[in-house]
Amino acid sequence: xxxxxxxKMKNEIIKYGNKLGDxxxxxxTSGNISVRCGENILITASGTCLADLSEGDIVLIDKNANIxxxxxxxxxxxxxxxAIYNLRPDINAIIHCHAPYTSxxxxxxxxxxxxxxxxxxxxxxxxxxAPYALxxxxxxxxxxxxxxxxxxxxxxxxxxxxxxxxDIKNSYYLMETAETxxxxxxxxxxxxxxxxxxxxxxxxIYDLKQRSIQTSC
Numbered sequence: 747x748x749x750x751x752x753x754k755m756k757n758e759i760i761k762y763g764n765k766l767g768d769x770x771x772x773x774x775t776s777g778n779i780s781v782r783c784g785e786n787i788l789i790t791a792s793g794t795c796l797a798d799l800s801e802g803d804i805v806l807i808d809k810n811a812n813i814x815x816x817x818x819x820x821x822x823x824x825x826x827x828x829a830i831y832n833l834r835p836d837i838n839a840i841i842h843c844h845a846p847y848t849s850x851x852x853x854x855x856x857x858x859x860x861x862x863x864x865x866x867x868x869x870x871x872x873x874x875x876a877p878y879a880l881x882x883x884x885x886x887x888x889x890x891x892x893x894x895x896x897x898x899x900x901x902x903x904x905x906x907x908x909x910x911x912x913d914i915k916n917s918y919y920l921m922e923t924a925e926t927x928x929x930x931x932x933x934x935x936x937x938x939x940x941x942x943x944x945x946x947x948x949x950x951i952y953d954l955k956q957r958s959i960q961t962s963c
């Protein structure tokens with residue numbers, strides 16, 4: 747992959763890092779973003795602010811998390827990104843952040859699983875909680891990556907959320923969707939609890955999703 751293409755991909759990471767910052771989903775130097783780049787991976791550097799990235803803050807690593815290009819240390823979560831990409835060839839972009847509402851559920855060890863919003867059922871089915879492990883550790887990878895066999899988003903207990911999608915735009919959209927759902931879910935608790943969709947209504951949403959997948963193929 748040429749340097750022009752790599753530069754364009756870096757600018758996409760910068761763009762969506764800014765959006766995460768604008769939405770208050772990546773405070774200070776929390777979180778990280780990566781995208782597939784041919785056989786390699788572009789990932790934000792350790793200690794960088796997603797809302798204030800430059801091209802020099804994005805490092806190129808290989809599938810074993812070794813630095814290929816860049817002067818900075820890649821994110822401490824690099825091994826989690828690599829594990830997810832190895833597990834899911836259909837995922838080409840990953841966002842991990844400490845968005846306030848989804849993180850509130852993560853620290854409470856409450857999965858975002860109640861079928862109360864059709865969009866959440868459609869896009870996620872549910873968002874499970876991976877057991878706690880030290881950020882950046884091998885145990886975090888072990889505890890979390892396996893959930894991506896069946897899910898596109900996972901809450902990290904006492905930590906935050908990680909989401910994967912076919913490209914960085916859709917990964918960002920899913921992050922917005924999850925954060926909004928968590929906010930609605932929390933607000934509904936204050937109002938006495940949301941009314942869940944029926945099993946028939948859930949099945950209708952799954953049927954709609956299956957038809958949309960078939961149409962796009």
